[in-house]
Amino acid sequence: MAMDESLLQARPAAPPEMERCTSCGARLSEKGYARFPCPMCGARLGRCWRCRKQSIDYRCACGFTGP
Ligand SMILES: [Zn+2]
Numbered sequence: 872m873a874m875d876e877s878l879l880q881a882r883p884a885a886p887p888e889m890e891r892c893t894s895c896g897a898r899l900s901e902k903g904y905a906r907f908p909c910p911m912c913g914a915r916l917g918r919c920w921r922c923r924k925q926s927i928d929y930r931c932a933c934g935f936t937g938p
């Protein structure tokens with residue numbers, strides 16, 4: 872039962888500009904997502920089109936929540 876290390880090493884790294892939805896964690900690769908700075912701390916937040924459509928709350932690491 873040896874671990875196949877070659878599989879782990881071959882895993883491609885995600886591009887740095889790939890961000891995730893702050894609400895559900897989905898990758899912001901589809902059209903319709905929004906990126907904006909947190910009104911409180913200025914951290915980068917992102918929302919996918921699904922969470923925007925359903926008006927799901929997001930929560931920043933600083934504790935700020937908003938629609
Ligand atoms: Zn989402």
Ligand SMILES: [Zn+2]
Pocket residue numbers: 909910911912913914931932933934935
């Ligand atoms: Zn914040």
